[in-house]
Amino acid sequence: MTLANFLIQLLNSVQYGLLLFMLAAGLTLIFGIMGVVNLAHGSFYMLGAYLAYTLAAQMGSLPLAILLGAVLAGLFGFVLERLLFRHFYHRDHLDQVLLTFGLIYVFEELRAVIWGNDVLGVQIPASLDWSIPLTDTLSYPVYRLFISAVCIGLALALYLLISKTRLGMKIRAGAFNRDMTESLGVNIELIHALVFGLGVGLAVVAGMVASPVSSVYPNMGSPVLIMCFVVVVIGGIGSVRGALIAALLVGLVDTFGKVLLPQVAGMLVYVLMAAVLLWRPEGLFKQ
Amino acid sequence: MSTGEVLLSARGLTKRFGGLVAAEDVSLDLWRGRIHAVIGPNGAGKSTLANLLSGDLPPTSGTVTLGGQDITGHAPHEISRRGLGRSYQKTNIFLPLTVEENVRLASQSRQLHRPWNPLHWVDAATRHVQVQARCERALELAGLQVRRSVVAGICSHGEQRQLEIAMTLATQPQVLLLDEPLAGMGVAEAERMVELLLRLKAEHAIMLVEHDMDAVFALADHLTVMVNGQVIASGMPEAIRNDAGVQSAYLGEEH
């Protein structure tokens, strides 16, 4: 493998890993703080892609659409938590699995009604539609770098939010000891709604920013959801840091695996998961 | 003082959770025929000690020996099989099952070494003679024969504590670790429990974690006082009772 090829694969790994992180971060936070497993999380990713299709067309600009989409997604998540998900917190996992599985059906149906069943495309913004040359024959698309940049930016923002702000402190306190936090006057229900909105927002933005590269099609959330689960298992539930490291690990193993060992590439990530489970049954950075 | 053998021995047990030291350098011996009581204020590390001995928590350092074998860091089920029985401060039974089913489950554990043995998939759980015998004996010791068919969840608190003991006895252990067996019991029930413990003493080595000072001084052959994870005194009950340091740290005005 040449250096240029290696660089390309490395950049692809990081990009894939960062997208997975956006989804896994939300999933692990929602599970770590509120104790809810949400099988419909992949549907939010799908929603993002379809939203990008519609909003970008309406607004004529993908970046603007992403900004608007992020806000809408956050609101949607907030409302969804208030109306529906907060009733699931005390249910056992089995019920949560089924309820959110039912939701997948509902979301798929809504998607079919609003956007139909065709495969749709989203245009790369003109300003980002070029490539950086690496060698005489190879170049790397700038848009993919943009995707990574957006994800890194959001990851940093998330880190700052959780560790440096008062809100972040309340979130962490709420995860650690709900009753105590409540008795200190923190509105724990508001915190939960905000965290859920944040999780949904991250997933939707991931879907939006990736849409030009991934295309927009029915049931596109399922394969991403599985990978997301693998990332959360490897990283440890409740740990955002674990989700980041695990996501990058998964991105590397999957991308390089497909290039170096194509026959077994699909299985490699699961072998990785199995190996981690042998060593640490609760993930690398379990809280 | 009876001269039994040392059945369980702990040396230098320490447990740290990050910066928090839950137990520090705790050593003790449990002799057959003696009751060793561990007392101390809340948060002293008594339950941590019990967890370290039963395998529920692996020690940060130190060793535990049971019947001459090193069991440090072993899993709870292995330690149970080697002859240690543990009862819990917070009642830890099978609430939806009847009293008898609870005890039978505990009695049955010895028989089922290999869960993959298909013979165990098609036998009848209620018809094992040895299991049933062990179950009967445990029920009898705990005084629960009359209540055998009552669902554990609707038994009184005192009965549930008795069931706690019955399950501990059902595996016929040599060493008993009893975590506040008298907690929440009425006077009559507590008296009965004290009687039971005195009866069990001859055959077992017993470690008793308790707050009820009357019971402690009535039962204990040896006393260990813990405060903030450390052992501040260990010896004969009368000597401990009169120790000024212990009095100020824990007993206070109580006697």
Next chain:
Amino acid sequence: MSAANSHLEVLPRSVQFLLATAIVGLALFPLVGSDYALQSLSRMMILAIFAMSLDLLQGVTGLVSLGHAAYFGLAGYALAFLSPVNDPAALWWTLPAAMALSGAAALIIGFFAVRTHGIYFIMVTMAFAQMLFYLFFDNKVLGGSDGIYVNIRPGSGFVDLENKVTLFYVCLASIVLVYAFLRRLLWSSFGRALVGIRINEHRMKAVGYSTFGYKLSAFTLAGVLAGLAGYLWGALNGFVNPELMGFHMSAHAIMMVILGGMGNFAGAAIGAFVFEGVLHWVKDLPQVGTVRLSDHWQLWMGLFIVAVVVLAPRGVLGLVGAILERLRTGRGESA
């Protein structure tokens, strides 16, 4: 009424009577039923076996597996690969072989999965099942996304599964045998230990049980029984594809167990029949105005699932049990 019955382990007489009647009815059905009806019922019986195998994990042991379909589909593929192109496979050894393959997969996957708990277990079982799904989906050698045909149904001696009536009776015999075996297992020492693990695994360890071994044994046994169902499914439909191992199939199985009522196997069987029934009904809904309701069957199924979880968490048998309790205690004072 003293015996613990939170999962209706002791079936009420009325339910036992109904089950017996249903079996007799099924046994007589081929005398009057159409070929199509025979096929439908065979299908439901196979799914009932699949659901009962999951109930062993979910209802009895308390392990929520979101990847149980892996062992179902794997056995179907085993049949497809063991079937010669123009001849029937030999039932007498291919069936045990397929079940053994499913069991082996369950043993291996279970070895990793069972060391996890709670939500991890759910995610891990799902992930490993998806791994198998993609293994078959991505590889043309294994049939790829198109799947594989079983050209001629298996048979041995006078048991020829090409004959729809024979196939029906084989399914019926299988469901009765599996049910009887599992009921016996429920009250065996192994079964009681599994129930103990569900109720309080911590105490089970404290009294000397190596719960890992028990859970792994249950997981493997459940896989073997799912394999029986998968083999028969392949035989019935003459076709297998990766969807049989997929996430939707696993989730449907969980639904069936919940729908009927967990922990006693009868509920799982009932739930399978009801679920299939509802699925058929929803895909056959009429047209109202300009809207073809059946086109939106996914929505109706989704809402149905949500409704069951919210309104009838203990399923059909749970409702039956509650009604019987009311009748027994007269004024409806529930304990």
